Amino acid sequence: xxxxxxxxxxxxxxxxxxxGSLGTIGVAFKLWGQDTDGALSIVEHPFPVGAxxxxxxxxxxxxxxxxxxxxxxxxxxxxxVVLGAGGYITKPRGELHAMWNAGKxxxxxxxxxxxxxxxxxxxxxxxxxxxxxPAFATIAELADSYGLQFGHADWLxxxxxxxxxxxxxxx
Numbered sequence: 605x606x607x608x609x610x611x612x613x614x615x616x617x618x619x620x621x622x623x624g625s626l627g628t629i630g631v632a633f634k635l636w637g638q639d640t641d642g643a644l645s646i647v648e649h650p651f652p653v654g655a656x657x658x659x660x661x662x663x664x665x666x667x668x669x670x671x672x673x674x675x676x677x678x679x680x681x682x683x684x685v686v687l688g689a690g691g692y693i694t695k696p697r698g699e700l701h702a703m704w705n706a707g708k709x710x711x712x713x714x715x716x717x718x719x720x721x722x723x724x725x726x727x728x729x730x731x732x733x734x735x736x737x738p739a740f741a742t743i744a745e746l747a748d749s750y751g752l753q754f755g756h757a758d759w760l761x762x763x764x765x766x767x768x769x770x771x772x773x774x775x
Contacts, residue, residue: 614639621648624730627737628655628770631730637720645723650712651676651705656769659702659760663751665722667695667715669703674711677704677767679759700755704769725750 614635622633626649635646651674659679669678671691678685678693680701687693695701705711717723728746732738744754764771 612639622727624726625733626726626729627733628652629657631726633723633727634714636723640720642720644716644718645720647715647717647723647726648672648712649715650710651703652710653705653708654768654770655711656704656764656771657702658771659700659755659757660747661700661753661755662695662697662722663753664697665717665719666697667717669693669695670714670716672712672714674705674709675707676711676713677706677763678702679757679763684759684763700757702757702760702763704763704767706767722750722752725752 616634624631629652630650632648632650634648635644637643637645639645669676669692671687671689673689675686675688676691678687678695678701680693680695681699685691685693686706703713725746729738729743732742732746747754760771763769
């Protein structure tokens with residue numbers, strides 16, 4: 605129709621998007637909240653062998669993960685699963701969860717975050733870590749500003765031992 609503008613189109617080709625380190629895993633930014641009118645954001649996370657994302661919960665968003673390479677273990681609430689390439693999992697807000705490389709080769713997953721906004725935590729954490737590993741208290745303060753809470757899980761030591769993981773230092 606004359607006089608109407610085409611909707612915004614975002615194109616991210618393979619290998620494009622800002623990348624950074626979150627400590628034990630990486631992050632590659634694909635779609636930001638401003639690309640989707642705040643509906644969702646998408647990042648990719650490479651998981652080196654031995655990588656662990658410690659138990660945490662989100663108070664503002666849900667996460668949907670798709671494993672694209674290797675094997676990634678997930679624990680959400682009292683449920684645990686290891687997924688290979690092509691596996692999907694939902695991680696609802698308010699539920700303590702953790703993720704880890706469950707295999708002997710590097711792994712990777714796509715993370716869909718809804719609603720958008722939490723991708724900015726990953727950006728800020730990557731920026732903090734660019735000068736060296738930040739203190740846990742600094743990470744905890746940043747996490748709190750995004751509604752992210754770290755939690756204690758009785759099952760964590762068992763997962764670390766079973767999979768030979770490298771945990772981040774904690775409080």
